[in-house]
Amino acid sequence: MSEAKAKIGVLGASGYTGGELVRLLLRHPRAEIKALTAERHAGAPYAKVFPQFAGIALPELVKLEQLDAGAVDLVFCALPHGTTQVVIKGLAEKAPTLKFVDLSADFRLADPALYEKWYGHPHQAVELQAEAVYGLCEIYRDKIRKARLVASPGCFTTTSILAIVPLIEAGAIDPDQVIIDSKTGMTGAGRAEKHNMLFSEVSEGLHAYGVGHHRHMSEFDQEFSLAAKRPVVATFTAHLAPMNRGIYATHYVRTLGGAGAEQLHRVLADFYRSEPFVQMLPLGEVPQSRHVRGSNNLQLGVVADRVPGKVIVLATTDNLVKGASGQAIQNMNLMFGFPETEGLTQLALFP
């Protein structure tokens, strides 16, 4: 793509990841928002659903069916899982050169049988599934560059896969002994009117959810198994914390071959040495989720446990940025051959 701006559509623009895509795209020097869809709010100006954009010129919200697929170069799909695969299939038929960055879970599992097992229905676009690339830029950069359809991973998986996969690949930890205790801010649960997301239901308290059986486990399985070159399963527990943004994942791992925390730290530091969005803290230092808020950064810490052979790996991202919309744009940059950090250099907003 030349210096011309990429023409972008955001499907499902009224949710939090949609709003975050718009925030980032509006300041992206190589992108231009051409279409915004939201079924319930079609016909409304965008500032009606996100008043922070008052006074900014943006397309009016339209229904998905009103989208002119030929008028855009790439669409971000911030739609519910299950329906996304049908939508993308339809658009890909209409506009074969159209690129897709899907923020839903629909194309993340390479194995359609696994998809059916975890999501309870057969995949509706198996042929597209076959070409979809798992959009973890730091791991699949080269494949993403050539992809038409990227399945951009979510917040829990991005944060923990980036923390753990290099360690498994290096043979530094036992892939069968990984425990992920993850805490997320409330935006991770979306913007739908759910009783259990009301302010007074979730403020001033903390709780686990989806314990023992959370759909994102399937992505951990897939990626950890690929890294280990054999099937492995991890233990994962998600918790909801009273804050808007942030994933904070505490990983309990067991080293192999006599490795200690120093070795694990070195493996990760080497892996991420040239990565613009990953900050490796010095050995023994602990990250805080608030220090990545609003940025596309991942901060990583490694601390030795007093139990020999056990190490604690701490990882934090902003679930709406590196865990969703920022990473989606990072994928877009790769797909268009833009510099990977284009439009993603915002610093964290702390406090």
Added chain:
Amino acid sequence: MSEAKAKIGVLGASGYTGGELVRLLLRHPRAEIKALTAERHAGAPYAKVFPQFAGIALPELVKLEQLDAGAVDLVFCALPHGTTQVVIKGLAEKAPTLKFVDLSADFRLADPALYEKWYGHPHQAVELQAEAVYGLCEIYRDKIRKARLVASPGCFTTTSILAIVPLIEAGAIDPDQVIIDSKTGMTGAGRAEKHNMLFSEVSEGLHAYGVGHHRHMSEFDQEFSLAAKRPVVATFTAHLAPMNRGIYATHYVRTLGGAGAEQLHRVLADFYRSEPFVQMLPLGEVPQSRHVRGSNNLQLGVVADRVPGKVIVLATTDNLVKGASGQAIQNMNLMFGFPETEGLTQLALFP
């Protein structure tokens, strides 16, 4: 003790656990607050440090040295660790029948060598240490009844020892494979002017602290080893969550002898069947910290992991009540032969 009210002193009454002791004691039918100490605020009315008590008759704050040890039957020590042992030693010499409930860590470790190792200096009251009883009522009830000095355990330890010890004792889990991922509200860090406890430093975010080397580990070691009848060490990570109150502990355990989540649930349900302050949730249900806020309750949940042989045990308390001042009063009730729930029947304040 007859129907007369017990005369109580609260040492260190200007901190959060001090304020919580006063809140509970003021409505305790068998207790009367006779003295409140606070070094920096000596001479001030109590409502100056805790304005919620405006209009309530309470003794003025005095310095510790002004305390008339003969005028009280029992003192609660909500003082910093290290100094508490010296204070209690002095008072015990002056008033040999005086009873003590210590909320600091000073008398919790039965082994003085262990104390010295974790706290960095020799214990100053080794003879009192020898008679001190670890004040976990559900486990040491009989000893507490006869004790003169009770070391009331803190929030992390109360919550997780009550969740784990019955399982170790029953031989249901591997005591060498216990991982405790605990999250606490901010009051757990006390009321001192610390930079890292300012609102804007800790709101809207989450982080681990004391990773790999937290003093409360020594109590886990002590109690888990007693239960296992051999030395065991656990992995423990504390996190600070943006809420005032609440401990939420997620325990990853490995079953023994082919046990599953059902068996673990049954062990805990049996153990706590008659306990007034422990609520066992049905198998598979997950507690929330906000549902115990302000109460002396512990809510416990047991969920099977999809990894066979692994189970997740969830436990939550209010760190200032069951994790501090409520449990301290529960200990007092036992020491005086009062009904154990006296003064502790407040229901949780949710939302």
Added chain:
Amino acid sequence: MSEAKAKIGVLGASGYTGGELVRLLLRHPRAEIKALTAERHAGAPYAKVFPQFAGIALPELVKLEQLDAGAVDLVFCALPHGTTQVVIKGLAEKAPTLKFVDLSADFRLADPALYEKWYGHPHQAVELQAEAVYGLCEIYRDKIRKARLVASPGCFTTTSILAIVPLIEAGAIDPDQVIIDSKTGMTGAGRAEKHNMLFSEVSEGLHAYGVGHHRHMSEFDQEFSLAAKRPVVATFTAHLAPMNRGIYATHYVRTLGGAGAEQLHRVLADFYRSEPFVQMLPLGEVPQSRHVRGSNNLQLGVVADRVPGKVIVLATTDNLVKGASGQAIQNMNLMFGFPETEGLTQLALFP
């Protein structure tokens, strides 16, 4: 009523004011909960809608139509306005001796024309309206004692009427120049699934709502006019603050007859001298909403403005207790001849 316990029904028990009624009634020595209604949750145990009550014996939730009106002495109506008047009318016909404490707005306006103007439809129980008593105990205590139907006022009105009416009655302030700037916690908006009450929509920010035209203005008009003995209107703005509980009202008033802040302070101090639930702070001191949280208290402060003749009156309550369920029980106590503080002596939970 003899020493027997009053038999109580709570209609609309699944909302926050319902839950708060249950919390308080369970520890009320003279009340027994006999029925709990909630349309959508009928058939469920109460701990399903409020898990903090796990393990406590309570009637199962039933539909309103299943209520046996003859089996209860008093019902609290925590139902939506508009429908409440029809429900109470029906129950009063079935059970003429049944007493009612209505927490909705349905019977608060004595003038049916005014009701119709503000609520947009004719009142459906005009004859009951005529006998209803406005349940502000500190002002209408004698009438409440004899009432069958008490319209218990809400949080904004309770807080500000108690702050302002004694000043108008004493002729100390200009009733035409009262400005009420009030801030409420989120529970004031109820427990319904509303988009604009999701955690991420309302945390970390503040905004006004219902500006210029809020229904509670009609109650200010009614009570301020009664106090002034002529029609007056006040300016009132409500704001939503990111906290669960609390009303914090800042009143800007203009003194009459050369009065200053001292005189206003004295008027209020005299008026509330013997009131158990009102704490008058010393002149110049400022209350905080957190210091009444969970209690039935009102804290009042009076501060001189530097502009002569202007005074700032600050008032705070817990919107769910003195602003709703606590006051409703205070009304019940009066109606049954119980001590007015019975069941309402819980101290504030701070922090």
Added chain:
Amino acid sequence: MSEAKAKIGVLGASGYTGGELVRLLLRHPRAEIKALTAERHAGAPYAKVFPQFAGIALPELVKLEQLDAGAVDLVFCALPHGTTQVVIKGLAEKAPTLKFVDLSADFRLADPALYEKWYGHPHQAVELQAEAVYGLCEIYRDKIRKARLVASPGCFTTTSILAIVPLIEAGAIDPDQVIIDSKTGMTGAGRAEKHNMLFSEVSEGLHAYGVGHHRHMSEFDQEFSLAAKRPVVATFTAHLAPMNRGIYATHYVRTLGGAGAEQLHRVLADFYRSEPFVQMLPLGEVPQSRHVRGSNNLQLGVVADRVPGKVIVLATTDNLVKGASGQAIQNMNLMFGFPETEGLTQLALFP
């Protein structure tokens, strides 16, 4: 200044306004940070005091006395008031062409007598005071362009002066009848270790402070009097709300000459028509503080009260951006002849 970058020093870089200056300057295309001072943290890397900047090249923190005044073109002073005037005086003597944007209150009051009255000591740099320009860009743009020393106003004053001054100047409201009820987030209170700013002291509650006698009143007096061309005093009350960022000011005004809300809306809309950082909401719409978070925007709403002649004007900014560091950079842009929005185009971070 040519296309070369301006060389910038940030004095007092370890506080919240210092951190916010760094956040914005790092992405400013025409500015380069050459020096960062912080007395207590001198010698530390900047990421030690603000870990969100981990991995970013920045000068080490130095003491003020180590600053090379000749090496910078402009300094931002984020220092405590009182000491700032002495610091600036000293630097101006050493480096006469150095420009200053002062974020403290030291140079905001044009009248030294007024300064002495409100701050309790004589001004130490009266001659500099004489040349200082009040840095409210939307009002004093032309003077700022030529200034060497700009006194950048703070959050309360920026927000309310921008809301009220155009209305006074237009003769649309009675300048003697302005009431400002303002609510601020916690960062407005700074980053010092104060007991009353601990998380648990201020979360989950709200309170007024500085009632009747707040230093910022002096700036309201100065600017409102200038607009009215005669001395006027306003009533102002500040409140602390449990959120990190945001000023939300509710203004109660009385119209003149029969004007209504429409006229006031028109006055403000006309005044701000071409202003890039001010968004005028449609008549009757109400802003929310969260929708300007992280941005340099001011959102303004005008709503009619039901009391004739009374209007409510609502204004909100981010106290750290438009209320501090963003405005300071806006001033710098004017002083250097840069485009006024340079480096300030970040969109609000919501949620």
